[in-house]
Amino acid sequence: MEILGLLLEGFAVALQPINLALIVAGCIAGLFIGAMPGLGSVNGVAILLPMTFLVPPTSAIIFLGSLYYGAMYGGAISSIMLGIPGASTAVATTFDGRPMALQGKADRALVAAATASFVGGTISVVLFTLFAPPLADFALAFGPPEEFALLLLAFATFIGLGGDDIPKTLFSIFIGLMFSAVGLDIVSGDPRLIFLDLPGFYHGINFLVLAIGIYGIGEILWTVETTRGEMVVSRAAVTIRGVVRALTDLRHNIRSMLMGSFLGYFVGILPAAGATPGSLMAYGVARTMSKHPETYGKGNVDGVVAPESANNAASTGSMLPMLTLGIPGSPTTAILLGGMVIWGLEPGPMLFIEHKEFVWGLIASLYAANLFALLINIAFIPAFLMVLRMPFTILAPVIFILCVVGGYAPTQDMHDVWLMLIFGVMGYLMRKLDYPLAPAVLAIVLGPLAEASVRQSLIMAHGSFGIFFDRPISAIIMAIAIALFAWPVLIAIRRRLRA
Amino acid sequence: MKHIVKTAALAAAVSLAAGAATVASSSDATAAWKPKKPVEFVIMAGKGGGADRLARFIQGIIKKHKLSALPLVPINKGGGSGAEALRYVKDKQGDPHVIMATLNSYYTTPLRNPGLGVDISSFTPIARLAEDTFQLWVHSDTKIMSVKDYVAAVKTAGAKNWRMGGTGKGQEDSLVTAMLEKAYGIKVTYVPFKGGGTVAKQLIGKHIHSTVNNPSEQIGFWKAGKSRPLATFTPKRLKAFPDVPTFGELGQNLSYFMQRSVVAPGGIPADAASYYVDLFDKVYKSEDWQNYLSSKGLLPGWLTGKALQDYFVKEREAHRKLLMAMGEIK
Numbered sequence: 037m038e039i040l041g042l043l044l045e046g047f048a049v050a051l052q053p054i055n056l057a058l059i060v061a062g063c064i065a066g067l068f069i070g071a072m073p074g075l076g077s078v079n080g081v082a083i084l085l086p087m088t089f090l091v092p093p094t095s096a097i098i099f100l101g102s103l104y105y106g107a108m109y110g111g112a113i114s115s116i117m118l119g120i121p122g123a124s125t126a127v128a129t130t131f132d133g134r135p136m137a138l139q140g141k142a143d144r145a146l147v148a149a150a151t152a153s154f155v156g157g158t159i160s161v162v163l164f165t166l167f168a169p170p171l172a173d174f175a176l177a178f179g180p181p182e183e184f185a186l187l188l189l190a191f192a193t194f195i196g197l198g199g200d201d202i203p204k205t206l207f208s209i210f211i212g213l214m215f216s217a218v219g220l221d222i223v224s225g226d227p228r229l230i231f232l233d234l235p236g237f238y239h240g241i242n243f244l245v246l247a248i249g250i251y252g253i254g255e256i257l258w259t260v261e262t263t264r265g266e267m268v269v270s271r272a273a274v275t276i277r278g279v280v281r282a283l284t285d286l287r288h289n290i291r292s293m294l295m296g297s298f299l300g301y302f303v304g305i306l307p308a309a310g311a312t313p314g315s316l317m318a319y320g321v322a323r324t325m326s327k328h329p330e331t332y333g334k335g336n337v338d339g340v341v342a343p344e345s346a347n348n349a350a351s352t353g354s355m356l357p358m359l360t361l362g363i364p365g366s367p368t369t370a371i372l373l374g375g376m377v378i379w380g381l382e383p384g385p386m387l388f389i390e391h392k393e394f395v396w397g398l399i400a401s402l403y404a405a406n407l408f409a410l411l412i413n414i415a416f417i418p419a420f421l422m423v424l425r426m427p428f429t430i431l432a433p434v435i436f437i438l439c440v441v442g443g444y445a446p447t448q449d450m451h452d453v454w455l456m457l458i459f460g461v462m463g464y465l466m467r468k469l470d471y472p473l474a475p476a477v478l479a480i481v482l483g484p485l486a487e488a489s490v491r492q493s494l495i496m497a498h499g500s501f502g503i504f505f506d507r508p509i510s511a512i513i514m515a516i517a518i519a520l521f522a523w524p525v526l527i528a529i530r531r532r533l534r535a
Numbered sequence: 536m537k538h539i540v541k542t543a544a545l546a547a548a549v550s551l552a553a554g555a556a557t558v559a560s561s562s563d564a565t566a567a568w569k570p571k572k573p574v575e576f577v578i579m580a581g582k583g584g585g586a587d588r589l590a591r592f593i594q595g596i597i598k599k600h601k602l603s604a605l606p607l608v609p610i611n612k613g614g615g616s617g618a619e620a621l622r623y624v625k626d627k628q629g630d631p632h633v634i635m636a637t638l639n640s641y642y643t644t645p646l647r648n649p650g651l652g653v654d655i656s657s658f659t660p661i662a663r664l665a666e667d668t669f670q671l672w673v674h675s676d677t678k679i680m681s682v683k684d685y686v687a688a689v690k691t692a693g694a695k696n697w698r699m700g701g702t703g704k705g706q707e708d709s710l711v712t713a714m715l716e717k718a719y720g721i722k723v724t725y726v727p728f729k730g731g732g733t734v735a736k737q738l739i740g741k742h743i744h745s746t747v748n749n750p751s752e753q754i755g756f757w758k759a760g761k762s763r764p765l766a767t768f769t770p771k772r773l774k775a776f777p778d779v780p781t782f783g784e785l786g787q788n789l790s791y792f793m794q795r796s797v798v799a800p801g802g803i804p805a806d807a808a809s810y811y812v813d814l815f816d817k818v819y820k821s822e823d824w825q826n827y828l829s830s831k832g833l834l835p836g837w838l839t840g841k842a843l844q845d846y847f848v849k850e851r852e853a854h855r856k857l858l859m860a861m862g863e864i865k
Contacts, residue, residue, distance in 0.1 A: 082609070085591065086598040179742030180726075220615055223704060223727050227615065227648075235622060238615040362755040363736045374588040377827070378595040384755020448610060488729065495726050496698055496742070 043165060046396030049094060050404055058091070058099040059401055063409040066106020067416070071114050073248065073442030076123035077107035077351075077368045085375050093379035094397045100375065101355070101398055102405040104368055105157060108311065108348045109409045112149035116142060116340070117423050118435050120252035120442060125311040125347040127247045127481070128319040131474045132332060132339025134251070139335050142421060147282035148337050149344045150413040152293050156345030157406040159297040160304075160352035165399055168388070172360040175305045180492035181503050183306065185513035187486040190313070192520035193320030194475050202524055204471045212479025215241045222488050223495075236451025243480040245443050245452045246459050250473050252439040253460025256432050258467050279414065285337075292322045292338040293345045300346025304353020310366025311350035313485065316478050318346030324520070333474060352402060359387055359395060568806040569604070570632055576607040577624060577635040579617030585731050585749065587611060589795060590636040593664070596823050602814055607634075616640045616706065621653045627800040631807035634661065637796045639707050641847070642854040646864055647705060655851065659799040659808050660843035662815040665828055666836040667793040669711050669768040670779065672746045672753050674738055675761055682766050682785050685745070686719045692744075694722035700734045700743035703727050705863045708734070710854075711747040711768060711791050713861050718787045738762060749793070750775060750832030775832040792834070794850070796843065812839050 049055065069080035081100050088096030111126030116133035129149060136145040163171070178186075195205055218229040219240025230237045286293075296318040303314035322342035323332045332339050354366040358373050362384035376383050381391055388395055423431070443456035466473055497503035505511045576594060580586035587609075594607050612620035617640040627633045645653045673679045679688055689697045701708030704727055712725055726743055728734045731752040737743045738753075739761050746753075750773065756762045764779045768791045772781055782789040797815055799808060818824055819837055828835050838846055858864045 082591070086595055086606075089595070089599045176736065176740035179737060179740055222729070235619070239613070239619055357736075361736060361739070363732045370588070371591070374591045375595075377588065378592055378599075378823075380826075382755060382758075385759030385761065386755065492726050492728065495724065498695055498724070 039165060042392065042396045043400060045393065046398075046400030047403075049393055049397035050098060050400035054091070055095050055098050055397070055401065056404070058095055059102045059405050060408055060412075062099045062102025063106040063109075063405055063412055066103040066108075067110040067113075067409070067412060069103070070107030070110025070112075070126070071122045072110075073114055073118075073120045073122055073252075073438045075445065076111070076125065077104045078371065079445070080104075080107055081368050081371050081375075085371060085378075088375065089378075093376070093381060094394050096375065096379060097372070097394065097398050098401040098405075100372055101401060102409070104351055104372075105348065105402065105405045106409050106412075108157075108351050109150060109153045109413045111347070112153070112340070112344055113146065113420055114438070116145045116149065117420055118252070118431075118438065119255045120435060120439055121244070121247050124244055124247075124481075125315055125351075126343075127243075127312065127477055128315040128343035128347075128474075129340055130247075130251050131319060131343075132334070132336050134255070135333065135335035136337070136340065141335065143278055143417065144282045144285070144337065145340050146417050146420060147279055147414065148286060148289065148340045150410055150417075151283065151286055152289075152296065152341040152344040153348045153413075154406055154410040155293045156297040156300055156348035157352060157402070157409075159294070159345075160301040160349035161399065161402045161406065163301055164352055164356060164402075168356060168360060171305055172356060175357055175361070177509060178306050179507075180489040180496065181507055181510040182513065184486060184489035184493055185504060185510045185517065186303075186306075187313075187482050187489065189513055189517040189520070190317045190320055190478070190482055191486075192517045193317070193324045194478055195521060195524070201470075205475050208466070208472050208475040209479045212246070212476035213483045215246060215476075216243075216480045216483030217487070222484070223491055234451065236449055236455070239447055239449075240484075241455065241480065242446045242452060243477065244446050245456045246480050247477050248439050248442045249456040249459025250463025250466065250476065252435060252442070253457060254463025254467060254473075256435060257460060257464040259428065260432070261464075279417070286341070289337050289341045291325070292342040295321060295325065296342040296345035297349045300349030301353040303346070304350030304366070305356050310354050310368075311347040312366075312481055314350035314353075315343035315347040316481060318342040319474070320478070333472065348406075355398075359383060359398075360385060568631070568804060568810045570810075571605075572632055573606050573608045574603075575633045576609045577620050577633060578609055578611045579613065579620040579635065579638060579640055581611055581613035585752065586636065586638045587613075592827065593636070593818055593824075596818050596821050597814070599823070600817070600821060602817050615644065615648065616703065617644045618648055618651055621645060621655075622651055624658065624798070624800050625653050629802040630800055631803040634797055634799045634811060637794065637798055639793050639850075639854070641794075641796075641798075642851040643705060643858065646851070646855055646858055655798075656844065656848055657801040659801055659803050660840065660847065661797040661799055661808065661811045662819065663794055663796040663836050663838040663843055663846070664815060664819055664824070665795045665833045667749050667751070667795060667833050668773060669707070669747050669791055669793075670750055670753070670764040670776070670832075671715070671766050671768075672735075672738060672748050672762050672764055673744065674741060675763045676741075677744075677763075679763075679765070682719075682780075682782070685765055686721060689719075689721045689723060694724060697723045697745075698726050698743040699723040700726050700728055700737050700746050702729075702731060702734065705858065705861070707791070707793055708747050710857050710861070713857070714768075714789050714791065715747070717860075718782075718789055735762075754831060769834070773832045773834075774829055794836070794846075795833070796838075 069075050080103055107123060108125060111123035112129045114120050114122035115126040115129040116137050119134040121127040121130050133145045218237055221228050299318050300314040303317060319342050322338050323329045354369045357363045358369040373383055440453055443453045493503050504514050578587050578590045590609055594609055597603050597607055612623055620635060621644060624635050645651055679685050699712050701712055716722060731748055734746050735748050735752045738746050739756050753762050764776060766785060767773055767779050767781050768789050769781055770783055770790050
């Protein structure tokens, strides 16, 4: 029970008064940074990194780790309350969280998001504690062909078994893929699809610009048309009894929560993926597993629970390759990695041997951070719900301003703000014509990753697709993905034969 | 803890405001020049890459030793292999509140995109802080112990079956690979990845057979006994790797460096330039920086003023020839 001893020593570090205070401070800061559109955990950690010189490295990583966690909880808040993803990791939470809020179930959505985050976070920390070294080796077994197979599986979950109109889903995916191809070719470095030679297209289209445009702006336009500004959101009263009821109701969603936790953790471990793809994949898998996939996107609690448990699990997962391999699993951990260099620590295989108190202090603090983030989040729910009491004439301009800030922040280029407004009109039209929006967002997030991995694989194999089937892990995932793609076709054929 | 939340919000506000503000340049000829607002520290790469990590490390040193009264605000403009950053600094002509951290795309990007209209000799050189080095790496499970073994292994496997991982085409790793291929008459399949860290991981996971990583990208794996450096692309052996020969010792004069420098837009007041030279002189001399250099296999290489500008122009011409030989530019 060497691990238990090390973990106890870790708790001795994490529960020192200063560290405990930093955990609480990190969770609160993260909650607000995550909830503010355009300020995700990446920006939060980057901005606060220099302030950590005031404390020892272990305290510093505990603070930033808690902040990272808090932001995962916070991102869900604006996704649910305002319909704008607060952080890239909470995009998938918008799909069902926003419809729930519009149906007057905002309190249930917020409780579900917080609880799922807690479950995802806790399961992933336990996995981290018990299996860090073997999992790190497993992450290494994932080369470009395996990555591509996994991404293909993610696309398959959005098409296969869906209740939606399949041609419309495909159209939405292709729109997203087309936008994801804008910018510089990842292999040759040549510019491509630079519309009108505008310099702003050289950095590609940031997926947050698309997501905020089609969700945030698109929804304002939609609401203005359907309600002529007289929208009244049914108010959710907050009572302790209501919160308890929301909690007990969650027992029906345990399956999605567990699935999201394991999937998110696993995706988080893979370098270069991180919490955003993890949460989108969890959403897709939850829908595929569901008996009623047609209820997704219309306020299904599972659609909130799956991505929220996954993004917290992935945030822990992405710390694993950072600590054991010195390779960040997400943009935020990349910045944490930079911080470790400044503190004089060498991330990589030797860290677990040379700096035990640092590693185990961090792991123990994640257990504590999870608990505090849950309690703080639930305590703030009444305050968040006040937002819904604002009349639409006040709320709409506030949402609009937050959208503009959120569109500007990632690249700090006005070009992207104009682009976001155009996407807003596009989102409105797609909604009006009943095209699903989520597949477009999925495609713009996963498109560049899929393109890079498929091209790297084909370069490795000199153009032979056999590489995806020669390697055992890749072959298995590929087979599942192809089966999922084929499923709706088989169903259609069977129906035709019966008729 | 309320205080920390407030500070966080404030810091966020400052960084956003600094990003948005475009203030006309001011010339202050009387007293010694000092920044009047936070300085934008432009990074020619996206968040989390090697260049970004180094720039944030520099920002950290400045913060830790309180070298500047007003903060440096890092801004990533990584689009187009730094094309976005170069264009931005060009458009900030005369603005003393903007500086940029450079790497070798400082030469190659304007050469590959003449339409950008950037002439780096019009920028103000501040200081060169280090030269990063390159080594030839293989996995430690292989029987390849020397460059001789390596060349034999590549020839036996054939170009089709020998995969060399590296960063994007036309970037540093591909230039070094092209040099290696030419010198030893070998051919490899070059597989581009997004950054040096990913390249290192692919080698350890055995998806590729060799890399030309910077020492800092492999050092963790090397210490854990997972990878092996065969030779260094420098004229002299590195202090951190005293047992690894240079290519020069092995009879092939191959050397290539990645410069890590800071520049400012053209036409800034002379005393603003000397303020920054002073600031980075302190960074350069700090213990943190010197330790980082020696432990990570970078070479110290302080250069400033006209000597630095001459160096940039000379390197640009050398890169023009390299890129032409590779057929990347005409």
